[in-house]
Amino acid sequence: RTALIRQLENYRNIDCLQSTTLFLIFDSTDLYTMIPRDGALNALARLLNKYSKNRKNGNLSIERILQLARMALEANYFAYTGNYYKQIRGGAMGSPLTMVLANIYIYIDDVFMTTNISYVDIIKPLDEANTKDPNIKITHIVQSAVNFLDVAIKNKDVQLITLVFHKPAAEPCVLPFSSDHPRYTNRNTVYCDLLRVVLICSDVNQFAPEGFNFKLMLIMSGSALPFINHHPRRFFEANAVMNVWKNFDDNVYQQLHRMLLHQSIRNGNKQNMGSSTTHLTLSVRKLSYHQI
Structure with missing residues (x-):
């Protein structure tokens, strides 16, 4: 999510928007549930x-890994209304192996792009891609406003x-x-959600209703009024931006x-350099906690 926002703002800043x-x-x-099993196993074999x-x-031969993968794909059974069924296509939903095989077969299935070419020109290759594999059907949205992950983009x-985009479910x-x-x-729930x-x-016009809705969620969760009043306020005090909270x-x-976006970059760089401890920094100032 943070990387998405950062890339979009860079895209705007270099006048591509x-x-x-x-x-x-x-x-x-x-x-x-739709990946072809033989195709997925062939892709796995090429990767191995x-x-x-x-x-x-490791200690497993390629042949043994492929045997185990095929067994995991073919040994999927479930019961429904007193009857037993065997899955004969794709993999089981929720299975870690199915996710790995799907990524090996088609890489990733959730894609976000920006484009300045016409709607007709961008739709054509997508329609062509839908004819490549009868098992894989691609759905797409091309608009000036879309929802991706938990972000609404306009x-x-x-x-x-x-x-923030809230899924209906x-x-x-x-x-x-x-x-x-x-x-x-x-307390951490408050800080992480505000972050x-x-x-x-x-901008603050997008933030304001989210802050209000979050307060309502705290009330509905049974949070004590002193807790609701103190900890969201503490987040802004710690970052020395009380004018956001008040006005x-x-x-x-x-x-x-911008500060928190850049802070996320620095934290990511530290993590990539092999730091054994990851710190989520909410502020350049040290937060002090009160028992409320």
Whole structure:
């Protein structure tokens, strides 16, 4: 998500965002249950042959890995209304192996792109791709406003707008305050959700309703009023941006948004350098916690 927002803002900053810019998302329909088994196993064999040494991966030979993979694909049974069924196509939903095989066979099935070419020109290769494999059907959306992951993205008069996208099936709830979890878990929920919202929302007008909705979720979770009043406020105090909390100052909000995006870059670089400990930094200042 953070990488998506960062790339979109870079795209805008180098003047690639135009009035003609469209956003394209496409994915494969029921990919895991539709991948052809022989095709997936052949793709797995090519991958193993390319990266294995002496036709072995660890202590297992390529042949044994392929045998185990075929067994896992073919031994899927389930019961429904008193009858037993065997799955004869694709892999089982939720199976880690099915996910791996699908990624090997077609790489990834959720794609986001930006384009400045016409709708007709971008649709043509997608329609052609739908004829390549009878088992794989690609659905697509090409518009100036799309939803991808938990981000709603809009090109409104050459202005990039990003805000939180809530899936219709998602329940608006957080950890109940009466839960036996340690109290710091509830506090971390507040900080992490506010961090997510600030990273996603492009301006204070997009942030304001999310902040209000989050307060409602805390109320519905049974959170104590002192907790609701203190901890969201503490997030903005720690980042020295109380004007966002009090007055919805967009200039200050933009500074916070950019700071947290760059902070995420630095944390990612530290992690890539092999740091044994990953720290999620919410602020350049140290947060102090109060038992509320």
